[in-house]
Amino acid sequence: MTKFIQFHLLTAYAPANLNRDDTGRPKTAIMGGIERLRVSSQSLKRAWRISEKFGEALSGNIGVRTRRLGRDIYQKLLDKGVTEKSALATAAKIAEQFGKLKNDKGAKGDLVNLDIEQLVHISPDEQQQIDQLLALLAEQGGREPQDDELKLLRAQAGGVDIALFGRMLASAPGFNVEAACQVAHAIGVSAVTIEEDFFTAVDDLNRKEEDAGSAHMGEQGFASALFYSYICISRDLLLKNLNGDEELVKRTLRALAETVVTVSPTGKQNSFATRAYASYVLAEIGEQQPRSLAVAFFNPVRSDNQVAEATQRLEEQYKKFDRAYGVCAERRYVMNVESGEGSLSELLDFICQ
Structure with a gap:
């Protein structure tokens, strides 16, 4: 019971x-x-x-609750010396593992299209897996992640806030937590x-020379x-x-x-x-x-x-x-x-x- x-x-x-x-x-x-x-x-x-x-x-x-996971990944890759083109491609691949990206063709700048359509709660375990993968990709010349590496990101959502209050993503139900x-x-x-x-x-x-009223x-x-x-x-x-x-x-x-x-x-x-x-x-x-x-x-x-x-x-x-x-x-x-x-x-x- x-x-x-x-x-x-x-x-x-x-x-x-x-x-x-x-x-x-x-x-x-x-x-x-x-x-x-x-x-x-x-x-x-x-x-x-x-x-x-x-x-x-x-x-x-x-954990952290955000739509801007892709932007965060993009900036971390740039800080590690990865080229802008590779950083954009990798950030998009990783972020879309957690939900559908906006893909706003009318948006100004590529970073907006790295945003996930809905808020997603990222657990500390998942963030750690992402950071480890970014370090590996940067060491290997900024290559894009492979499918099996992306699957490793699907760690147990062990954050206490997710465990308590749950996580629901219509576009990625595999990440749902009751x-x-x-x-x-x-x-x-x-x-x-x-x-x-x-x-x-x-x-x-205002010294009241002209107007004594409120601003x-x-x-x-x-x-x-x-x-x-x-x-x-x-x-x-x-x-x-x-x-x-x-x-x-x-x-x-x-x-x-x-x-x-x-x-x-x-x-x-x-x-x-x-x-x-x-x-x-x-x-x-x-x-x-x-x-x-x-x-x-x-x-x-x-x-x-x-x-x-x-x-x-x-x-x-x-x-x-x-x-x-x-x-x-x-x-x-x-x-x-x-x-x-x-x-x-x-x-x-x-x-x-």
Whole structure:
């Protein structure tokens, strides 16, 4: 049976614009017939993946997400003394192993046509294989790679970020990796009203001889919410994606858990200082079928003490599921900042037992 690790978090944010839509306003969703503030799972995962905390904990095991692999290869070959013509041909051959190239005939310059049509996540193992091949080709006069050498690039995608969040390439399905970690969109537990901040900027060198007005005017949306977040990890799949490296699995789980409770989305960070730690974390481990506790908030929280009521609703909801379906987790750990229950270090130890 598959072992699952589930996290349920409550995190409070003061007025902010954590994750914008196409108009620049904070993203929202209708839940229970009421508009709520929302942060997309893509925004959350990117904030965690590129955070300093995650990077330091898993240094050397994190890949890079890019369309510009071909350009990088091209420049490395030039730096090794390979001619421009050979570098272009080799860069194209290697990059197209990871996806279809743009081949934009109207583009200015050859480098654009080295770009892969869609973002591709390159693992550290794959990058190492590429670098070794480039060194060999440069030593041998800049010759083009052979088919059997290109096949060697198809290494196990052992990067922890790929193992957690997966990789999907429609043009190269052989490189697909099923995500071991599923992340729900964070959703506000109460109704939301988006407000507009009107602002001006003053020219520091304007001495008001002619014009005392501002040099720039603008507006941006903002809102505040207590968010419910849900994360589910298949520990077995994570172990498989990391090639059976149990020690790396434990490091990955610790790094991810610490990151999700302490790292915030980066949208409009300089304007709002949107830094927050989770106020409540419920971690569950077991082989039972996973389930979100979002139903606890289909009726919006309207209390003067939203953190306390939302916490109570979460704990009541998992008990309701336990009564109806049987115990839904073998072990649980609670960190409740407001009541003083639990600690981050104990939480990290719990999920790695």
